[in-house]
Amino acid sequence: MAGLERSKLFSSLNDEEIGALGASCQERRFSAGEQIFREGDSGDGVYVVNEGLVQISALVSPTERRVLSRIKPGDFFGEMAVLDGEPRSGSAIAEQATLLCFIPREKLLDLIEKSPRLAVGLVREFSLRMRDFNRQYIQEVLQAERLTLVGRFARSIVHDFKNPLNIIGLAAELMNMEKVSPEMRATGSERIRKQVDRLNNMISELLEFTRAPHQDFVLGSFNFAQYITGVLADLQPELEDKGVKVVLRNAPPDVSVPLDPKRFLHVFTNLTHNAVDAMEGDGQIIFSFELKPGEVLTEIEDTGQGIPAEIVNRLFEPFATFGKAKGSGLGLSICKKIIEDHRGWIRARNEPGRGAIFTFGLPVSETAPSGSFRAVS
Numbered sequence: 001m002a003g004l005e006r007s008k009l010f011s012s013l014n015d016e017e018i019g020a021l022g023a024s025c026q027e028r029r030f031s032a033g034e035q036i037f038r039e040g041d042s043g044d045g046v047y048v049v050n051e052g053l054v055q056i057s058a059l060v061s062p063t064e065r066r067v068l069s070r071i072k073p074g075d076f077f078g079e080m081a082v083l084d085g086e087p088r089s090g091s092a093i094a095e096q097a098t099l100l101c102f103i104p105r106e107k108l109l110d111l112i113e114k115s116p117r118l119a120v121g122l123v124r125e126f127s128l129r130m131r132d133f134n135r136q137y138i139q140e141v142l143q144a145e146r147l148t149l150v151g152r153f154a155r156s157i158v159h160d161f162k163n164p165l166n167i168i169g170l171a172a173e174l175m176n177m178e179k180v181s182p183e184m185r186a187t188g189s190e191r192i193r194k195q196v197d198r199l200n201n202m203i204s205e206l207l208e209f210t211r212a213p214h215q216d217f218v219l220g221s222f223n224f225a226q227y228i229t230g231v232l233a234d235l236q237p238e239l240e241d242k243g244v245k246v247v248l249r250n251a252p253p254d255v256s257v258p259l260d261p262k263r264f265l266h267v268f269t270n271l272t273h274n275a276v277d278a279m280e281g282d283g284q285i286i287f288s289f290e291l292k293p294g295e296v297l298t299e300i301e302d303t304g305q306g307i308p309a310e311i312v313n314r315l316f317e318p319f320a321t322f323g324k325a326k327g328s329g330l331g332l333s334i335c336k337k338i339i340e341d342h343r344g345w346i347r348a349r350n351e352p353g354r355g356a357i358f359t360f361g362l363p364v365s366e367t368a369p370s371g372s373f374r375a376v377s
Contacts, residue, residue, distance in 0.1 A: 004101060007048050009076050009125050010118070017115055024107035030094035041088045043081020045104045049073050052098025058090040069129075070095065079122065082108060160331065163273065164195035167238075171195075194234075198269070219258035219342060221365040224296055227261060228252040231268050232287070239285065242276050249288035253296055256365035258342060267338055268300075270331040271358055275302035278356060295344075295361045304355040307348055315348050 004010050004022055013021065027050075030036055036047065039058065047054070054071040068090060071077045081088050082105045112119045171188040174180065180188075229252070236246050275285050283303040290297040307315065316336040339346045339360050346360035 004048060007074050007076055009048070009079075009121055011121070013115065013118060017111065017118070021103065021107075021111060025101040025103055028100045028102050030098045030100065032094060032096045032098075034094050036092035036094060036100070037078070037088050038091045039088055043078065043084075043086065043088060043105060045078065045102050046076055046082050046108055047078045047092070048076045048101040048103070050099040050101055052100075053095040054098060054100075055093045055095045056090050057093070069132075076125075079125075083122075161199065164198045167195045168192050219260055221256045222259040222261060223254065224257045224259075224362075225252040225254045227257075227259065227264075228287075228289075228298075231265060235268060235272055239272060239276065243282040244276050244279065245284045247284050247286045249286060252289045252298075253291040255291060255296055257296060257362045258365050259362075260342070263338060264342065267335045267360070270335050271300050274331065275300070275304065275356065278302060278304040283355075291364075292361075295363050297359055297361050299357060299359045301357045302355040306350045306354065307356045309350070312348060312350060316346070 004018055004025065010018060010021065025048075028047075030052075036054065049071050051073055054077060055067055056069045056071065056077055057065050057067045060066045069077075071092075077092060078088070080086075112122065168191075171191040175185050175188040232246060232248075239246055272285055275283075279302055286299075286301045286303075288299045288301075290299070316332050318333045336346055339362075342362055344360055344362040346358065348356065348358050351357060
């Protein structure tokens with residue numbers, strides 16, 4: 001009786017209603033570890049905890065059982081199966097010696113019909129429990145997704161860093177060999193410097209990708225033709241070492257564009273390295289340019305197999321990937337972010353008989369360019 005009086009579910013009932021409910025209550029004792037009911041059992045009634053502690057659990061997969069809640073004195077459980085008439089959706093076990101008040105389903109439903117206060121209280125408590133369960137479920141899902149994203153993010157970093165680190169290692173070995181000419185040492189030193197700069201840029205981009213969008217992004221005005229010439233001069237030796245030929249269909253237009261030269265270099269290195277990976281060496285990367293009112297377009301095409309149709313529409317989403325055995329697809333998301341920070345856009349498409357085609361547009365500056373320069377990779 002005392003357990004019913006202090007239960008949240010029955011707190012709104014008057015003495016007469018509590019008395020009627022107590023008359024139908026059946027006391028049941030369970031020792032620690034004893035099963036109260038199992039998943040699939042019939043929903044024959046509601047339990048109120050007078051003494052002890054009850055654990056509610058359910059199978060979330062064929063091999064994993066998850067504890068959903070622990071019911072303390074004054075609280076109740078088993079109400080869902082009573083309301084919907086379905087079998088038990090979870091299992092209940094006494095975690096310690098426990099004294100329960102069991103109210104048969106028929107008695108409870110009869111009292112609910114006679115007492116609107118009990119019906120309202122039951123709905124309220126059921127709603128609160130569902131809210132708590134939803135919060136717990138969402139937190140667990142978010143935590144699992146965070147761990148998955150961290151793992152994929154780490155794999156992406158390892159993959160993207162391997163290429164420059166390999167170049168640094170080979171250059172260092174060359175410089176430490178006996179009878180190496182001063183010219184070869186200077187070449188090795190320059191290669192190491194460039195790859196260290198490249199790693200620094202990649203780290204900066206990865207950090208920027210995890211930050212909030214830029215609110216105060218400042219761009220200079222640069223000559224587009226000169227910038228492209230410098231970028232291709234830096235990329236061409238590395239691409240040719242991998243058996244890939246750089247082809248220009250036409251010259252880049254001599255216009256000014258708003259640009260952060262070092263940051264935008266990541267777009268070209270990522271797109272070209274993706275093309276090399278997709279072609280697995282031996283092929284061509286074809287550059288073409290088009291000047292339109294207010295913007296300049298750059299098209300980068302490879303001679304690979306193209307982009308699979310099932311991924312082309314989500315290619316710039318984080319971790320979408322194709323053509324790379326170990327890639328995670330984070331690079332194209334970063335490219336998109338960089339281009340959009342430059343007030344531009346990027347798209348990908350397939351055409352019959354052609355490889356992957358990436359096109360991006362940049363606005364043309366109205367101000368004069370800041371001067372000529374050579375890109376630094």
